Amino acid sequence: MTTPTPTRITVVGASAAGLSVVEGLRREGYAGSITWIGEEAHLPYDRPPLSKQLLSGAWETGRLRLRDPGDFEALGVDLRLGARAVALDARKRTIALADGGSADYDTLVVATGTRARRLPGTDGVASVHVLRTVEDALSLREALAGKPHLVVVGGGFVGAEAAAVARGLGCEVTLVTDTAQPMGDALGDELGSMLRAVHTEHGVRIETGALVGQVLTDGGRACGVRLVDGRTIAADAVLVGIGAQPNVEWLAGSGVPVGNGVECDATLYAGSGVWAAGDVASWLHPRTQEPVRIEHRTNAAEQGLAVARNILAGPERARPFDSVPYVWSDQYDLKIQIHGRTRGADEVRIVEGSLTDRRLIALYTKRGRVCAAVGVNMMRALRGYRVQVAEAAVVEVESAV
Structure with missing residues (x-):
């Protein structure tokens, strides 16, 4: 039996992931009710610049906004900012808020992110x-x-x-x-x-x-x-x-599986009408069959869109989430970019440039297959290695001369 399209969707977390879910639902034609709850008083904003441009004073807070205020009005959602979710009754499908209010749902998306340790x-x-x-x-x-x-x-x-x-x-x-x-x-x-x-x-x-x-x-x-x-x-x-820890305490006793985040299957579905996206989501990776939780800005946006599509498809036709993580870091005159997951690699090979020049591309491999590519000040050239990461390409062993 196919799960019917929900008429009331609630997204908890006014984050990049939450924004991606809401925009994805509307872009895919969903015309039903959307309630969007955010703990912070701010409209959704970008976090990577906090430790870079905002901290340095190069930017002011207005440049962090992910969308203009009018864009949120056009989405036609019930946006509740400064509202913290404190408990979930998954049987009644009701969320309790710290201000004494509540929100009901047919389908819930948890996009509550993490907080600093x-x-x-x-x-x-x-x-x-x-x-x-x-x-x-x-x-x-x-x-x-x-x-x-x-x-x-x-x-x-x-x-x-x-x-x-x-x-x-x-x-x-x-x-x-x-x-x-x-x-x-x-x-x-x-x-x-x-x-x-x-x-x-x-x-x-x-x-x-x-x-x-x-x-x-x-x-x-x-x-x-x-x-x-x-x-x-x-x-x-x-x-x-x-580091950071996932915001899952409000789900205690709800029956939603939590550990290192909201525990989901490969499609980002946690069961009982609950999905998760972004830093808080721990999902079963479709290729490794291991639980993964990623705290990257691009991952949050991609997962949000995937969850929107999977909600409308229904759990029975939902597609596994499998993308190449991407993260970057700006330090002095260095632009460091990472495609894939470097942790757990058993070998690192510099395939272009050099450490001396501080301009290079390195491939990270695990059991002979590419698991990540890192570039330092080689933005354009690094893009060509993303396919190897996505395909977990086999690295040829150099023969001795």
Whole structure:
């Protein structure tokens, strides 16, 4: 039996993924009721510039908007901003909101994204920052204007990008990461070593293979960090960039499967009329049959559109979601782009350019097949390798001469 097209669809999360779902539904001809709920008071905005253009002051908040206000009116949805979902009754198909309101649905899309992880004991401590929302970025930008000594905890995308921006603003910066190199989890040791050299040349002090055990305070303000090995690093401000956690607590007890996100099948369907898209979605990858959750801007938009199409097709005719993840990072004069998934690769080959020139393309392989391609300042040439990633191309072994 084919599932009928829903008449009431509710999307929780006014994010890039949520926007893609709503626009996708309308573009595909859906004329039914759409309720769209967002915890933040802002219209949907782009998050990648938070640690780049907005933090540096090159952009103001207006440039982050994903659409003009009139575009949202044209979608004909019941848009409820500043409304936080706190509970779900999947049997009654009702969502409870923090303001005492509620929303009903036939079909629900969870696009609640993630929130920044915090170090224990830092809630309410002045001059300790995270970087996930507009308010986070503006607060840190204001702090950087005073040219503090900034300690960045975490060497991933957010930490490395913020360190580069802070140095560009004239701040003293120390970056502390538990990996062997900045962005080592994503780039591996070779490219990570190159990135470390670039940061060092720009004046960033880097502590690798180090864990922060405690943020030190004085008068309710952060004054430094203590590493687990006992060393201390003084600071005027601390940025915690140690990853994010999916916003799924409001689904507790609802019967919707959650773990590292909303657990879905290969089509992004979690069952009982519930779908998920974006950073919060953990779906069964159709090729590897392993659960995957990806926190990339492009993935959010692609998943949102896929969910819209699958909702209208119905669970019985829904198509598995299988795309090539893409993410980029701007640091100083480096444009780093990644197609695919580098984590888990067992070999890295530089196929164009060189580490010395800091202009290169590297292929990441797993069990002899291409799983990712990384480009540094080679934007046009990198596009040609996307097909190899998509097809998991076999890498030929070079024969000895």
